[in-house]
Amino acid sequence: MTIRSKAMGIIVRYLAILILSLFYPVLNAILFFPTAYISYGVISLFYSASISGNMISFNGAQIELIDACISGLAYLLLIVLNLAVEMPLKTRMKALSISLTAFFTFNILRISLLALLFSSGSQLFNYFHIFFWYFGSLIAVFLIWIFEVKTFKIKEDPFISDIKLLFKNIKN
Numbered sequence: 001m002t003i004r005s006k007a008m009g010i011i012v013r014y015l016a017i018l019i020l021s022l023f024y025p026v027l028n029a030i031l032f033f034p035t036a037y038i039s040y041g042v043i044s045l046f047y048s049a050s051i052s053g054n055m056i057s058f059n060g061a062q063i064e065l066i067d068a069c070i071s072g073l074a075y076l077l078l079i080v081l082n083l084a085v086e087m088p089l090k091t092r093m094k095a096l097s098i099s100l101t102a103f104f105t106f107n108i109l110r111i112s113l114l115a116l117l118f119s120s121g122s123q124l125f126n127y128f129h130i131f132f133w134y135f136g137s138l139i140a141v142f143l144i145w146i147f148e149v150k151t152f153k154i155k156e157d158p159f160i161s162d163i164k165l166l167f168k169n170i171k172n
Contacts (some may be wrong), residue, residue, distance in 0.1 A: 003169045006086070010162045013083045019080060028072035035070050035107060042112040047119065061119040071107050074137040078103060081145050084158035095152050099144045106140045 018028075032054070040051040048056035054065045064124070078099045080090060110132055117125040148154065 003165075006039075006165065007169075009086065010166065013086075014162075017080050017083050018066050020076065024072060024076055027076060028067055028070050031072055031075065031104075032065070035104070035111070036065050039111040039115070040110050040169050041067070042108060043115050046116060057116065058115070059119040061115075063115050063118060065111070068133070069111060071103070071137045072104060074107075074141050075100060076143060077141050081158050082142075082148070085154055085156040087152065087154065087159065091152055094150050095154075098151070101139060102147070103137075103146050106144075107137075110136060 036051065036056070040049055040056050043056060043058050044051045047058040049056060050058075055062050056065065079096065082096050082099065087095070098104065114129055116127065116130065117128060
């Protein structure tokens with residue numbers, strides 16, 4: 001692969017990152033319904049529940065799913081990390097599918113666990129809610145990315161490898 005084609009690949013990947021970042025609200029909106037309805041389904045396994053808009057009611061409790069609950073920025077970070085390294089398209093699609101599915105599963109379990117703790121009146125709810133609010137999604141993204149790096153044998157560092165390649169070839 002020539003440096004010219006590698007440079008074009010870098011430009012395309014970073015334009016995709018820019019465009020996806022600009023459309024973050026759309027990403028969050030797309031993720032809202034599957035997140036809300038599958039969370040509702042999990043909660044319904046334990047309690048008689050109903051859902052209306054962004055509110056899930058169950059066991060005398062009501063939770064409101066806001067943008068932060070959907071964690072769209074965490075999905076975006078996984079996509080950005082994936083696009084910030086060079087890899088074949090087939091590998092990229094497989095890696096993205098696995099990482100986004102893993103985070104989606106984590107998020108559903110997180111929402112469901114917090115909902116169940118909240119409805120039971122557990123003192124643990126506040127601790128877990130604060131932990132997940134500040135650290136949980138970031139830790140999940142980090143662990144998923146490490147899994148992705150190991151599974152797909154990613155050798156490059158996001159962003160840094162591209163910058164080094166460009167500077168090295170600018171000098172030449």
